[in-house]
Every structure is written in structure tokens, then in C-alpha cells.
Amino acid sequence: MPVGKSLRVRLRAIDRRRREVRMFAAAMQQRARPVLAQIIPIRRCNLACSYCNEFDHSSEPVPLSEMLVRIDKLAALGVSVVTISGGEPLLHPQLEDIICRIRHHGVIATLISNAYLLSPQRIQALNDAGLDYLQISIDNVEPDDTSKKSLRVLERKLEWLARDAEFSVTINSVLGVAVKDPEDALTVARRARALGFHSTVGIAHDGAGQSHALPERQFSIYQEIRRLETGVFSFAHYDRFQENLVRGLPNAWHCRAGARFLYICEDGLVHWCSQQRGHPGIPLVDYKHEDIEQQYAIVKECAPFCGISCVQQTAMLDEIRENPRGMLQQLIERRRGTDPNFRTPLLLRFIAWAFLENPRARALQKAFVRLLGLHSTKTQPRGAAAGTLNR
Numbered sequence: 169m170p171v172g173k174s175l176r177v178r179l180r181a182i183d184r185r186r187r188e189v190r191m192f193a194a195a196m197q198q199r200a201r202p203v204l205a206q207i208i209p210i211r212r213c214n215l216a217c218s219y220c221n222e223f224d225h226s227s228e229p230v231p232l233s234e235m236l237v238r239i240d241k242l243a244a245l246g247v248s249v250v251t252i253s254g255g256e257p258l259l260h261p262q263l264e265d266i267i268c269r270i271r272h273h274g275v276i277a278t279l280i281s282n283a284y285l286l287s288p289q290r291i292q293a294l295n296d297a298g299l300d301y302l303q304i305s306i307d308n309v310e311p312d313d314t315s316k317k318s319l320r321v322l323e324r325k326l327e328w329l330a331r332d333a334e335f336s337v338t339i340n341s342v343l344g345v346a347v348k349d350p351e352d353a354l355t356v357a358r359r360a361r362a363l364g365f366h367s368t369v370g371i372a373h374d375g376a377g378q379s380h381a382l383p384e385r386q387f388s389i390y391q392e393i394r395r396l397e398t399g400v401f402s403f404a405h406y407d408r409f410q411e412n413l414v415r416g417l418p419n420a421w422h423c424r425a426g427a428r429f430l431y432i433c434e435d436g437l438v439h440w441c442s443q444q445r446g447h448p449g450i451p452l453v454d455y456k457h458e459d460i461e462q463q464y465a466i467v468k469e470c471a472p473f474c475g476i477s478c479v480q481q482t483a484m485l486d487e488i489r490e491n492p493r494g495m496l497q498q499l500i501e502r503r504r505g506t507d508p509n510f511r512t513p514l515l516l517r518f519i520a521w522a523f524l525e526n527p528r529a530r531a532l533q534k535a536f537v538r539l540l541g542l543h544s545t546k547t548q549p550r551g552a553a554a555g556t557l558n559r
């Protein structure tokens with residue numbers, strides 16, 4: 169990699185980390201503050217995966233002016249991460265302007281794409297717009313009737329990304345009862361790692377967001393892919409939700425969709441998630457702190473076998489908030505479970521000391537929040553000062 173590009177990539181990675189720490193601090197600071205929003209700038213897709221219920225072949229892109237209003241509103245609500253999804257978002261002619269606006273607010277910009285429309289020029293445009301993360305799901309090695317999101321078809325795009333992308337790339341492979349060739353998931357994950365990308369494995373869910381137990385062979389492939397991810401803070405090492413689901417076990421958790429996570433459809437309505445549209449179905453422009461508080465408290469009946477991992481990740485923030493010592497301990501234990509030689513890194517030891525064991529932890533947290541320049545959002549309840557840990 170040329171020195172200039174290598175330096176830019178490193179600096180951008182540092183800046184991403186800074187904003188992620190800021191996101192974490194913001195989520196710890198305030199309970200009913202949205203963390204992650206998924207927005208749909210276009211419902212149309214250039215593919216037609218047989219399992220998908222999130223696309224059509226006809227809808228027009230949402231006008232840029234409308235998308236910018238939605239992003240401004242999400243920023244005002246205090247959202248830390250905006251994921252652009254679809255349909256296929258690369259079909260939106262002004263996608264880069266949407267990303268620029270997200271970054272203008274200091275928010276982390278993530279894109280989910282099937283990558284078919286990527287070219288070296290488009291990758292450069294995404295670099296210039298300030299994209300932080302790109303996630304590509306690859307379903308198989310060779311295209312078939314179920315999906316054309318295939319390693320062989322996308323290989324050249326992946327090589328361009330490895331060469332040119334200044335954003336982080338994650339390749340998601342998929343397992344599930346309906347997957348015909350589960351070995352493909354391992355091939356995809358290994359290729360992703362060889363190209364220097366992150367790799368994750370998703371468990372296919374049905375049209376209501378529900379996942380089902382994996383057959384034995386798929387289960388061992390799942391564990392093998394998990395071991396490919398080595399970072400101690402990697403979600404792969406702490407995905408107890410997925411761990412239970414692949415065994416056919418329910419999860420006891422409180423889904424905070426509508427509060428910590430917002431799904432904004434192409435019509436600008438807030439929904440719990442892509443698979444539970446219609447709840448609450450309130451226009452984003454009218455969404456208020458009271459709505460967030462109300463949705464935060466609602467118990468979702470679809471939660472025990474839910475396979476929507478991005479919503480579960482936001483819920484984990486509340487578990488950390490409520491039981492930081494226990495969660496940190498579990499993180500270390502699970503990491504040891506996949507690597508018996510694992511030694512707790514210095515950074516984790518420092519975090520444990522600074523935030524969990526030190527009697528002055530509250531003062532340290534406040535100083536940390538000030539250092540990060542966090543401010544209260546417009547939706548913060550009256551009387552709650554910035555930097556206070558309000559429940």
C-alpha cells in the first residue's frame with residue numbers, strides 16, 4: 169500500500185475509534201438515547217434474493233432534500249451511528265451527499281450494499297464522502313437461484329476495495345437451515361480475512377426476524393468462522409445472542425427497538441426494525457423524547473428468537489450500563505473460551521480499574537464525557553445536565 173494511502177487509512181481508523189468511544193460514552197450517559205438508526209434512501213434493488221422482503225424493482229430514490237432533513241433530525245435526537253441500507257443504496261444517485269451530511273454531524277456512517285455497482289471511481293467517491301464502514305453480505309461461492317451475492321461474481325470488487333478503500337470493510341457470510349452449501353460461508357470468511365477485511369457470520373432469519381437452530385455441521389462451521397476474528401473487543405467474541413440462537417435456545421433480553429435503534433423506511437416513518445415494520449409507524453419528523461421513552465419500555469414478543477443482531481448490539485449497551493463489572497468479566501471469559509492462551513490486555517485492565525474498581529469512577533466518567541465534548545441532545549429531559557448519568 170502506498171505510504172500516503174496507508175497514513176490516511178490509519179488516521180481515519182483512529183478518528184473512527186474516537187467517535188466509537190464517544191458513541192459508547194453517549195450511550196452510557198443517557199438511557200433512552202438512540203444509538204443506531206438504519207435509513208432507507210431507496211427501496212429498489214438490482215438483485216432479487218429469494219429470501220429477501222426488503223426490496224422492490226420499481227421505487228424511485230428518496231429526494232436528497234428529504235434525506236437531509238431526516239439525517240438532521242436523527243442527529244438532533246442524538247443518534248451516534250447511521251446505517252444506510254435498502255434495497256440497494258448504491259442505486260441512489262446522491263448517496264455520497266447523504267454520507268457527507270451524516271459525517272457533517274460527527275456521526276458514524278455505515279453502508280450495507282451488495283457491492284455489484286462498485287467501481288474504482290465509486291470507491292473513491294465513498295472515500296471522499298467520508299464513509300466509515302461498508303458491510304457486504306456474500307451468500308455463496310457460485311450464484312444460484314436463491315442469491316447472486318456470490319464470491320466469484322464479486323471477487324474483482326473485493327480486490328478494488330482491498331486496494332482503494334479508506335473505510336473499514338466487513339464481509340458477512342450467512343448460515344441457516346435454508347443455506348444449501350454451508351462450507352461456502354467458511355470459504356467467504358477466509359477470503360475476506362485474506363484480503364484484510366473483517367469477517368462476520370450472520371444467521372438467516374425468517375420474515376418475522378426469527379432465527380432457528382443450526383444443524384450440526386453448520387454449527388461447527390459457525391464456530392470456525394468466529395475464531396477467525398481476533399480482536400478482543402470484536403462483537404464476535406461476545407455475541408451471546410447468536411450463541412443461543414444457533415443452539416435453538418431463546419434469549420432473555422429487552423429489545424429496545426424504537427428507542428436505542430430506529431428503522432426509518434423510505435416514507436420517513438420510524439419502525440422497530442426491518443422485520444417489524446408498522447410499529448410504531450410514527451413520522452420521524454414528529455418523533456419525540458416521549459416516544460423514545462415509551463418504546464424503550466415496550467416488551468417485544470418477537471424478542472426471544474430474534475435474529476436482528478444490530479438491535480441486539482444496541483441492547484447490550486444497556487446491559488453494560490446496568491452491570492458494567494459483570495459484562496466486562498463475561499467479555500474476558502468468552503474471549504478465553506475461544507483462546508485458552510488469552511491474556512487480558514493492558515487496555516482492558518485499565519478500563520476495569522478506571523471504570524469498575526476505582527471508587528472515583530463517577531468522577532472519571534464525567535471527565536471522560538467532558539474530554540469527548542459530549543453535549544446533551546435537544547431531546548434530553550428538562551433538568552438533565554450534560555455529563556450526568558441519568559436513568
Ligand code: SF4
Binds near residue numbers: 215217220254255282
Ligand atoms: S441484494 Fe440485499 S436488498 Fe437486494 S434482494 Fe438481495 S438481500 Fe434484498
Ligand code: SF4
Binds near residue numbers: 378441
Ligand atoms: S425483537 Fe426487536 S429487533 Fe427483533 S424482530 Fe422484534 S422488534 Fe425487531
